[in-house]
Amino acid sequence: MTTAPGWTEIRTPEQLTTLLGAPTERAAAKERSVLTDVDRDWLAAAPFCVMATADAEGRCDASPKGDPSGQLVHVVDGTTIALAERPGNRRADGYRNILANPHVGLNFLIPGRGDTLRVNGRARLVSDAPFFDEMVVKGHRPLLAVVVEIEAVFFHCAKAFLRSRLWDPQTWDPEAVVPRRAVLASRFEAPEVPVEVLDEYYGSSYEERLYVQP
Numbered sequence: 001m002t003t004a005p006g007w008t009e010i011r012t013p014e015q016l017t018t019l020l021g022a023p024t025e026r027a028a029a030k031e032r033s034v035l036t037d038v039d040r041d042w043l044a045a046a047p048f049c050v051m052a053t054a055d056a057e058g059r060c061d062a063s064p065k066g067d068p069s070g071q072l073v074h075v076v077d078g079t080t081i082a083l084a085e086r087p088g089n090r091r092a093d094g095y096r097n098i099l100a101n102p103h104v105g106l107n108f109l110i111p112g113r114g115d116t117l118r119v120n121g122r123a124r125l126v127s128d129a130p131f132f133d134e135m136v137v138k139g140h141r142p143l144l145a146v147v148v149e150i151e152a153v154f155f156h157c158a159k160a161f162l163r164s165r166l167w168d169p170q171t172w173d174p175e176a177v178v179p180r181r182a183v184l185a186s187r188f189e190a191p192e193v194p195v196e197v198l199d200e201y202y203g204s205s206y207e208e209r210l211y212v213q214p
Contacts, residue, residue, distance in 0.1 A: 031152040034078045039153055042117045043073040043081065046108040051083070051146070053097035053104050053123075063094040071137050073108070079150045081119070082126070084135040084142035087213045095146070098123045104148060107156070112167050114158025121151045140211040 003009045010016050032039075047069045052062045065072065065083055074082040083106075085095075098104065102122040109116055126145050135142050165171045178184070182198035190198065 030154045032154060033150060033152060035075065035081075035150065035153060039117065040075055042110065043075060043108060044070050045110050046117070047072055047111070049073075049083070049106050049108040051094055051104055051106050053094040054101055055097045056100040059097075061093045061097055067137055071135070074131050074135050074145075076131060076147065080147060081150065082129075082131065082135070082145045082147045084132075084137075085144035085146070086137075086140075086142065086211060087209075095125055095144070098125060098146065104146070106148065114161035114167070116156045117153065118156050119148065119150055119153045121148045123148045138211045143213075 010019065035043075048064065048066045049072065050062050050064055052060065054060045065086075067084065067086065072083065074084070076082055094104075102124060104121060104123040106119040107116050108119070123146050126147050127143065129145065129147075132141055132145065135145065161167065180199075181202045182195050185198050185202070186193060186195045
């Protein structure tokens with residue numbers, strides 16, 4: 001990768017530390033390797049997370065995961081959690097990455113909260129286990145789960161959410177610049193399908209099919 005003219009690029013950890021400074025002792029030492037009661041409560045309350053993975057060559061993917069609060073995460077034990085696979089587009093980018101490189105990063109969000117819970121660890125794919133019966137949502141048992149052996153868990157501060165005003169309804173205008181989902185699908189995924197048909201597909205019945213395998 002070539003540095004563009006006029007850019008000053010950071011190439012070493014020492015340069016980065018010189019620019020940003022060293023972390024405080026409290027920040028450097030906040031990682032845990034075992035879930036606390038508060039961690040478990042957070043995982044039970046979180047309906048959404050982002051799972052980051054990378055393949056064997058380091059190419060990355062970040063995939064959103066969502067379920068009702070209390071059903072997104074199954075805590076296997078103090079150092080192991082599981083997330084169910086729910087029906088999707090079958091690309092399985094993150095899962096393919098896990099098969100090549102087990103390292104994952106997870107960021108768990110609670111709506112309205114600026115702080116988040118981060119979990120880093122090693123993942124594997126499991127197609128069945130006794131705890132799958134506890135991961136049923138709306139009568140649908142998952143076909144697959146990502147089981148993560150925790151290496152580090154810690155809380156992350158709210159600065160990014162405060163800067164972005166993510167939870168402030170006054171900043172929300174979902175279609176002000178970017179068109180609705182049906183228009184995007186027509187342009188990038190299914191140009192042969194009329195927008196009216198896609199509007200119907202992504203309409204009220206879309207939510208009713210969330211746990212049904214397409």
